[in-house]
Structures are given as C-alpha cells and as structure tokens.
Amino acid sequence: MIELKQLIQMMEKKDKLVFYDYLESYRPIDLAECVEQMSRTQQLTFMERIPVLLAAEVLEHVEPLLQYQILIHLQEKTTALVLNEMSGDVVVDMMLAIHRNQAARMLNLLPDDYREKLQMLMSFPEETAGSLATVDYIAARSMWTVEQTLKHIRKVGRDAEITAYIYVIGAKGELLGVASLKSIILAEPHVQLWEIIVEAVSVPAMMEQEEAADVLSRYDWVALPVVDTQNRLIGVITVDDLIDVMQEEATEDIQKLGGSQPLENSYFKTSVFQLYKKRIVWLLILFVAEAYTGNVLRHYEDTLSEVITLAFFIPLLIGTGGNTGTQTVSTLVRALAMGEVRFRDLYKVIRKEMAAGIMTGISIAIIAYARAWILGVEYDVGLVVGITALAIVLWASLVAAVLPLILHKLKADPAVVSGPFITTLVDGTGLIIYFTVARIVLSL
Amino acid sequence: MIELKQLIQMMEKKDKLVFYDYLESYRPIDLAECVEQMSRTQQLTFMERIPVLLAAEVLEHVEPLLQYQILIHLQEKTTALVLNEMSGDVVVDMMLAIHRNQAARMLNLLPDDYREKLQMLMSFPEETAGSLATVDYIAARSMWTVEQTLKHIRKVGRDAEITAYIYVIGAKGELLGVASLKSIILAEPHVQLWEIIVEAVSVPAMMEQEEAADVLSRYDWVALPVVDTQNRLIGVITVDDLIDVMQEEATEDIQKLGGSQPLENSYFKTSVFQLYKKRIVWLLILFVAEAYTGNVLRHYEDTLSEVITLAFFIPLLIGTGGNTGTQTVSTLVRALAMGEVRFRDLYKVIRKEMAAGIMTGISIAIIAYARAWILGVEYDVGLVVGITALAIVLWASLVAAVLPLILHKLKADPAVVSGPFITTLVDGTGLIIYFTVARIVLSL
Numbered sequence: 053m054i055e056l057k058q059l060i061q062m063m064e065k066k067d068k069l070v071f072y073d074y075l076e077s078y079r080p081i082d083l084a085e086c087v088e089q090m091s092r093t094q095q096l097t098f099m100e101r102i103p104v105l106l107a108a109e110v111l112e113h114v115e116p117l118l119q120y121q122i123l124i125h126l127q128e129k130t131t132a133l134v135l136n137e138m139s140g141d142v143v144v145d146m147m148l149a150i151h152r153n154q155a156a157r158m159l160n161l162l163p164d165d166y167r168e169k170l171q172m173l174m175s176f177p178e179e180t181a182g183s184l185a186t187v188d189y190i191a192a193r194s195m196w197t198v199e200q201t202l203k204h205i206r207k208v209g210r211d212a213e214i215t216a217y218i219y220v221i222g223a224k225g226e227l228l229g230v231a232s233l234k235s236i237i238l239a240e241p242h243v244q245l246w247e248i249i250v251e252a253v254s255v256p257a258m259m260e261q262e263e264a265a266d267v268l269s270r271y272d273w274v275a276l277p278v279v280d281t282q283n284r285l286i287g288v289i290t291v292d293d294l295i296d297v298m299q300e301e302a303t304e305d306i307q308k309l310g311g312s313q314p315l316e317n318s319y320f321k322t323s324v325f326q327l328y329k330k331r332i333v334w335l336l337i338l339f340v341a342e343a344y345t346g347n348v349l350r351h352y353e354d355t356l357s358e359v360i361t362l363a364f365f366i367p368l369l370i371g372t373g374g375n376t377g378t379q380t381v382s383t384l385v386r387a388l389a390m391g392e393v394r395f396r397d398l399y400k401v402i403r404k405e406m407a408a409g410i411m412t413g414i415s416i417a418i419i420a421y422a423r424a425w426i427l428g429v430e431y432d433v434g435l436v437v438g439i440t441a442l443a444i445v446l447w448a449s450l451v452a453a454v455l456p457l458i459l460h461k462l463k464a465d466p467a468v469v470s471g472p473f474i475t476t477l478v479d480g481t482g483l484i485i486y487f488t489v490a491r492i493v494l495s496l
Numbered sequence: 497m498i499e500l501k502q503l504i505q506m507m508e509k510k511d512k513l514v515f516y517d518y519l520e521s522y523r524p525i526d527l528a529e530c531v532e533q534m535s536r537t538q539q540l541t542f543m544e545r546i547p548v549l550l551a552a553e554v555l556e557h558v559e560p561l562l563q564y565q566i567l568i569h570l571q572e573k574t575t576a577l578v579l580n581e582m583s584g585d586v587v588v589d590m591m592l593a594i595h596r597n598q599a600a601r602m603l604n605l606l607p608d609d610y611r612e613k614l615q616m617l618m619s620f621p622e623e624t625a626g627s628l629a630t631v632d633y634i635a636a637r638s639m640w641t642v643e644q645t646l647k648h649i650r651k652v653g654r655d656a657e658i659t660a661y662i663y664v665i666g667a668k669g670e671l672l673g674v675a676s677l678k679s680i681i682l683a684e685p686h687v688q689l690w691e692i693i694v695e696a697v698s699v700p701a702m703m704e705q706e707e708a709a710d711v712l713s714r715y716d717w718v719a720l721p722v723v724d725t726q727n728r729l730i731g732v733i734t735v736d737d738l739i740d741v742m743q744e745e746a747t748e749d750i751q752k753l754g755g756s757q758p759l760e761n762s763y764f765k766t767s768v769f770q771l772y773k774k775r776i777v778w779l780l781i782l783f784v785a786e787a788y789t790g791n792v793l794r795h796y797e798d799t800l801s802e803v804i805t806l807a808f809f810i811p812l813l814i815g816t817g818g819n820t821g822t823q824t825v826s827t828l829v830r831a832l833a834m835g836e837v838r839f840r841d842l843y844k845v846i847r848k849e850m851a852a853g854i855m856t857g858i859s860i861a862i863i864a865y866a867r868a869w870i871l872g873v874e875y876d877v878g879l880v881v882g883i884t885a886l887a888i889v890l891w892a893s894l895v896a897a898v899l900p901l902i903l904h905k906l907k908a909d910p911a912v913v914s915g916p917f918i919t920t921l922v923d924g925t926g927l928i929i930y931f932t933v934a935r936i937v938l939s940l
Contacts, residue, residue: 382754
C-alpha cells in the first residue's frame with residue numbers, strides 16, 4: 053500500500069523526474085486507490101503532473117463518475133490526451149454512466165473514427181457481450197506477410213490493449229481468423245497470415261455476458277472477439293473483464309439463494325435504503341406465504357390441544373425440512389449455473405436426490421425418535437415424529453430438486469428458488485404432513 | 497458438437513491426410529469429449545493416429561485417471577512424445593492422481609531436467625499456488641538484447657504454454673522482472689532486456705490458490721509467476737487455471753452457505769453416498785441444535801396451553817427471523833470472500849444492518865399485526881406478534897452480521913455460518929423472545 057501523504061508530498065516537488073522515479077515502483081491500481089482518497093484539487097494536480105499514459109491507466113481503475121469528474125476539470129488538452137489513451141471499454145462504461153449531453157461533449161474530444169467505434173459499442177444493452185468489448189485490438193489482412201504484420205504491430209501496438217492475438221479481417225470487416233502473436237513470431241518472415249491463422253471462436257454482440265464468459269472459460273483463451281450479425285468484428289473482450297462477470301454472477305447467485313434480490317453495488321456502496329428495498333420484497337412475499345402456516349395450525353387446533361406435546365416438535369421438524377431443502381437447492385442451482393445439470397437430467401436428479409433423501413431421512417428419523425424419547429413424550433408421539441421426519445426430508449429433497457430445473461427450463465432464474473423460499477414452502481406443507489401422520493397414528 | 501460416429505469412421509480411413517483435414521475444424525476440447533465416449537481400443541487408435549501435438553492437447557482436457565489409462569496403453573515411444581508435449585501443470589495433476597510407482601515409471605520417460613522441474617511442482621500441497629504452476633514458460637537473462645531474446649523465443653517458444661510474458665531471471669534463478677512479448681516487439685532490436693523489464697508481481701509457492709487468484713484479478717494479468725522463499729522462479733500460473741479456482745471457490749461457498757459440506761466433484765460425479773455424507777453432518781448438528789426448541793416450548797408449556805393461539809404464529813415468526821438472517825449472512829459471506837468487508841468494519845456493518853433491520857422489522861411488524869387481526873385472534877396477541885416480529889428481525893440481522901466477521905477474524909471459514917445455521921440459531925432464541933414478549937404483554 054502507498055502512503056497517501058508521501059505521495060502528495062512527492063507530487064508537489066518541483067523536480068518532475070524525482071516524482072516520476074518515485075511513481076515507477078507503484079502500479080496503476082494502487083495509485084488509483086490513493087486518488088480516490090484525495091481532495092478534488094489534489095486529484096487534478098496529480099493527474100496534470102503524471103505522464104499521460106499513466107494518467108489513463110490510473111483513471112481506468114476508479115469509478116466511472118469519478119473518472120468524469122476528474123476528466124471534465126482537467127485542461128481540455130490533457131482531457132483529450134488521457135481520454136484517447138484510456139481503454140475503449142472503460143470509456144464506454146463512463147459515457148453510459150453520465151448524462152448523454154455530457155457524454156457527447158466528451159466524445160467530441162476524440163478523433164472521428166475512434167468516436168464512431170465507441171458510439172457503436174455504446175449502443176449495446178448492458179450485460180451483453182457487445183457492451184464489454186473494447187476496440188483497442190490489432191487487425192490485419194490475410195495477404196500480409198509476417199514481416200508486414202510485425203511492422204504494423206510496431207506502429208499501432210502501443211495503443212492496443214489486446215496484443216496476444218492479431219485478428220484477420222476481410223474487405224467488409226468480417227472476421228476471417230485469428231493468429232496468436234506467438235505464432236507470428238515463430239513463423240518465417242515471408243509467410244502470409246492466411247497460412248497461419250486459425251478459425252476464431254467468436255460470440256455475437258447481443259449474447260449475454262454470462263454466456264460469453266462460459267465460452268471463454270471453455271476454450272481457455274485470454275480474449276474473445278465479438279461480431280455482429282454479419283460476422284463483422286466489432287470488438288474484443290479481454291479475460292479480465294470476463295473474470296469480473298463471472299465473479300458478479302456468482303455474487304448475484306449467492307445473494308439470490310440467500311433470499312434477497314441481488315445488490316447492484318458492493319456492500320458498502322449500497323445504501324441502507326437500497327439494502328432494505330432489495331430485502332423487503334422477498335421477505336414480504338415469504339411472510340405472506342408463511343402466514344399460511346397459521347391457517348394450517350388453526351385447522352388442526354383440536355388435534356393440537358388434544359396432544360399439546362405435538363407442538364414441541366413443530367420447529368424441529370419443519371426446520372429440518374427447510375435445512376434439507378436448502379442444501380439440495382444450493383447444490384442444484386450452482387450445478388445449473390455451471391452447466392453440469394440440465395433439464396433433460398430431471399429424472400436422474402430426482403432418482404439421485406430420492407436415494408440420498410432416504411439415507412438422510414432414515415438417519416434423521418432415528419435421531420428424531422430418540423429425541424422424542426428423551427423429551428419423555430408418549431411412545432406413539434415419538435413414532436409420529438420419526439415418520440414425519442423421514443417424510444419431510446423426502447418431500448423437501450423432491451421439491452428442491454425439481455423446482456430449480458423447471459425454472460431453468462422455463463428460462464427463468466433457478467436461483468429464485470432460494471433457501472428461504474424452500475424453507476417457507478416446506479414449513480406449510482410439512483405441517484400438513486405432520487398432522488396427517490399424527491391423526492393416522494394416534495387415531496384422532 | 498462433433499458426431500462421435502463420424503469421427504470414428506474418419507479415423508479408420510486409410511488416408512491420414514483426409515483424416516487430418518477433417519480434424520482441422522475441431523478444437524481439442526471438443527475432441528476430448530468424444531474421446532471420453534469411445535471404447536478403450538478406439539481411444540488408443542485415435543491417439544496413435546492423430547499428430548502428437550494434437551494428442552497432447554486433447555489429453556489435457558480429459559480426467560487425470562483417463563489420461564493415465566490412455567498413456568500407459570500407447571506404444572512407449574508415443575507415450576514419451578505425448579507426455580513431453582503436455583502442459584506441465586496437467587502432467588503434475590495426473591502424476592498426483594495415480595500411484596507413486598506408476599508416476600515414477602511415467603516420469604522416467606521424460607528428459608532429466610524437465611522431470612526434476614515437475615518433481616518439484618509435485619512437492620507442493622494441493623490448493624497452493626505452487627501446485628497450479630506450470631514450468632512451460634520462457635525465461636531470459638537481463639543482458640540479452642531484444643534481438644537475442646526473439647531468437648530464443650523462436651527456438652523454445654513452440655513448447656511454451658506462456659508466451660505473453662518473458663521472465664527475466666538472475667544467475668541463481670531469482671526473478672528479476674518481466675517483459676511482455678508486446679514490449680519486446682515494440683522495442684528496438686539492440687535494446688537490452690533490463691531496460692524494458694518491469695517489476696513482476698509474484699506469489700510465493702505456498703500461498704493459497706484462492707489468494708493467488710485474488711492477486712491476479714486485482715492486477716488484470718494473464719499469468720502470475722510463482723517463486724520460492726528465495727525469490728527463485730518456480731513456475732507460472734495461467735489465468736485459465738485461476739479462473740477454475742475462482743469458480744470452484746464460489747461453488748464451495750454456495751454449497752457451504754446452503755448448509756452442506758462442499759462436494760469434491762461435480763454433481764453427477766458425486767455418488768449418492770458421498771452426497772449423503774456431505775449433507776448429513778450439518779443436518780445432524782443442526783437437528784441436535786434445533787432440538788433445543790423442544791425444551792424452550794416445554795418450558796413455556798403453561799403459557800402455550802393458556803393461549804393456544806400463540807402456537808399459530810410460531811412458524812411465521814421464527815421463519816421470518818431465519819429468512820432475514822439468511823439474507824444478511826449470504827450478503828456478508830460473499831462480501832468477505834470478495835474482500836469488500838473486513839473485521840475492522842465490524843462497527844460499520846452492525847450500524848448498517850441495524851438500520852436496515854429497523855426498516856424491515858417495522859414493515860414486517862405492521863404486516864404481522866394485520867395478519868393476526870385477519871386470523872381473528874385477540875388484540876393483545878396481535879400486539880405480541882407485532883413486537884416479536886420487530887425484535888426477531890433485529891436479532892437475526894445482528895447475529896448474521898457479527899458471526900461471519902468474527903469467524904473471518906479467527907481465520908475460520910465465514911461460510912460455516914450458513915443459512916440453515918442462522919435459521920436454527922434464530923429458531924430457538926426467537927422462541928424465547930416470543931414467549932418473553934407474550935408473558936410481559938399478556939401479563940401471564
């Protein structure tokens with residue numbers, strides 16, 4: 053970590069070279085964290101004093117709105133230079149975060165062709181592959197020799213974000229193939245690119261970002277070209293952006309499985325009111341659904357007053373049902389997200405969960421019976437508790453196995469079937485199972 | 497997807513070139529999926545007939561044990577060639593999956609220096625950075641010129657897995673810095689490497705793989721060098737392996753939050769008995785803990801028989817407490833895993849959760865009171881239900897906010913505090929809150 057105070061002291065030194073030397077040992081992301089803690093004046097002084105390339109890299113690591121606040125207050129010449137050096141996908145994110153008039157003014161600082169490319173990327177909806185793409189890649193033509201290509205790379209490579217691959221495009225901009233920088237270096241200078249390119253795995257611009265992440269991780273590449281409906285190369289997604297997507301998706305799934313709507317920001321950047329809004333929706337839905345347990349209990353009021361000891365086991369039995377359901381649902385929602393399980397596996401999943409359910413159910417039933425015995429209730433109440441435990445575990449496993457797969461099939465989000473959702477569902481139905489078993493066994 | 501039948505037909509063609517042409521359009525991972533479905537004889541014929549480089553790439557995508565089964569049955573010459581072309585980290589995984597005598601026999605097929613490097617990687621415990629590293633990187637010396645380096649790359653590059661970076665090492669093998677292939681191509685031929693290298697972000701071999709993944713994703717690099725305690729370069733981890741680590745860690749957290757021990761394999765590769773073992777541990781612990789609710793209810797048996805309507809609201813109130821706790825705990829466990837929240841934020845987290853808890857608690861209390869009114873119970877029982885709802889929501893939020901942070905501080909896994917764990921904890925304690933409020937308000 054960098055000392056903020058020291059950084060500011062160094063920044064105010066007259067001798068720029070001493071300051072540059074000092075900066076050398078730090079990485080852009082670390083400097084960015086310092087910038088976030090500076091006052092606005094300090095931020096502007098810092099940005100004006102550091103080299104343009106570094107300024108662009110540092111800015112890439114701060115929040116879009118702060119990027120804008122800093123860029124708009126710099127001298128216009130600096131703004132134009134920094135903006136031009138920043139990675140295309142980051143600039144697009146910033147433009148989309150600010151007002152369209154502000155964005156238009158910013159875009160005007162850029163060269164015409166670059167501005168047009170960015171405007172096209174800005175047209176893709178959020179969470180699509182297109183919205184993640186950057187235009188800072190290197191394109192080449194299939195007739196070029198390796199020597200020509202290397203010359204071209206030396207000319208344009210400094211501004212490119214992606215240099216691990218060279219994309220070969222045709223006359224209309226269509227993607228013909230890809231050559232890794234490695235393969236270019238290994239090839240003889242006179243070889244033409246069409247001799248060494250391989251077919252590129254590309255994704256359509258409108259594909260969901262989550263799917264694009266799956267494609268990338270399947271083929272172990274570090275960049276993924278994005279094409280339009282005519283197979284024209286629009287941009288390239290880098291692996292670090294797709295890593296962020298994977299992490300975000302996992303975070304969302306975890307929050308949804310916990311019975312909350314996913315937060316749009318990190319924990320501390322989410323206000324209390326937003327936290328409330330994200331949570332109260334499901335809490336209220338589940339509360340209303342759970343209220344149904346009151347009706348079930350009132351329905352069995354006579355049975356309950358006759359054998360009040362039955363009440364002792366209500367939380368235990370429905371709690372265990374909820375726990376079993378939560379275990380199953382979290383395993384299956386994740387397996388669906390990772391593509392390990394599909395709807396066509398429904399029968400296999402049910403068979404597996406029922407087999408595991410019988411084993412856990414019997415284990416729990418034995419302990420439940422023992423528990424009833426320890427609590428000193430009548431023998432037949434113990435029997436009711438044991439049988440109910442087995443039945444509830446099986447029921448919870450079945451519901452938790454089937455619902456996520458059906459939702460997935462219906463193109464709905466399986467993570468809607470959260471732990472709290474299953475718990476609530478099993479609570480009401482579990483009580484019905486309990487009292488039905490009780491009435492039969494105790495002949496009430 | 498490739499047609500397995502067609503592939504086998506093509507493979508049996510006399511003319512190798514026709515077969516090679518046919519193979520061209522498929523990627524190794526797709527071919528690997530076909531190989532998994534072939535009979536052993538077909539697998540061996542396929543491997544002997546395809547080019548060695550492709551054979552190595554295809555094998556990299558099948559399970560370690562199948563890799564071994566195929567390699568051991570090929571002609572020894574082919575085995576040696578294929579093994580030598582396979583990526584170092586994959587070979588290490590395979591060696592660790594088979595018996596040490598079998599591994600020793602395999603390793604003997606490799607050149608001495610390569611074997612020694614692999615044996616060193618094999619010595620690192622599972623889930624460490626060292627165990628993920630591959631030795632197929634390109635190293636260079638700081639005095640080399642760009643021209644010399646490019647020549648070296650042309651000589652050894654074909655076998656290297658990582659070519660995006662060239663690692664510059666000193667006389668004792670210590671890591672001095674790193675130069676991207678891009679920076680080498682952009683530099684003048686006579687420039688020496690020490691002029692263009694930058695300090696490398698490296699990780700120690702014994703670092704946990706999860707932490708290494710965090711480092712990589714922070715700095716947006718595509719490969720991460722691994723060093724020993726003397727800063728000597730041991731190997732390099734590629735981004736695709738760290739993506740797998742991130743996905744595995746998220747899967748484990750989701751399963752743990754669902755109240756199950758994490759599975760070691762994917763869903764369908766986990767046997768029913770393993771599924772049972774992973775689930776029953778927590779189910780039994782929670783069952784025993786939940787059994788405590790029986791004691792609480794028996795303790796308040798008199799209150800309960802006096803006002804039997806109180807029983808109607810038991811599942812509703814403790815269910816809502818469990819739901820609130822599950823929401824909070826899943827948000828915080830993920831925030832801890834992503835490094836957004838630390839123990840030193842404890843006070844901030846409590847304040848935030850209490851503020852959100854008061855808002856959700858009051859909302860729920862109002863609905864709870866209305867629910868009691870609809871169910872037609874006495875006015876004061878409704879009051880008890882409303883007050884309890886607020887108290888339980890606050891209590892659940894507090895416990896769910898504090899416990900994961902404390903576990904994290906104690907270097908234990910915060911995901912142990914799963915949804916079912918919090919639900920169980922809140923069930924027993926929630927009942928005590930309920931009956932305490934009832935006794936006070938109803939003056940029992």
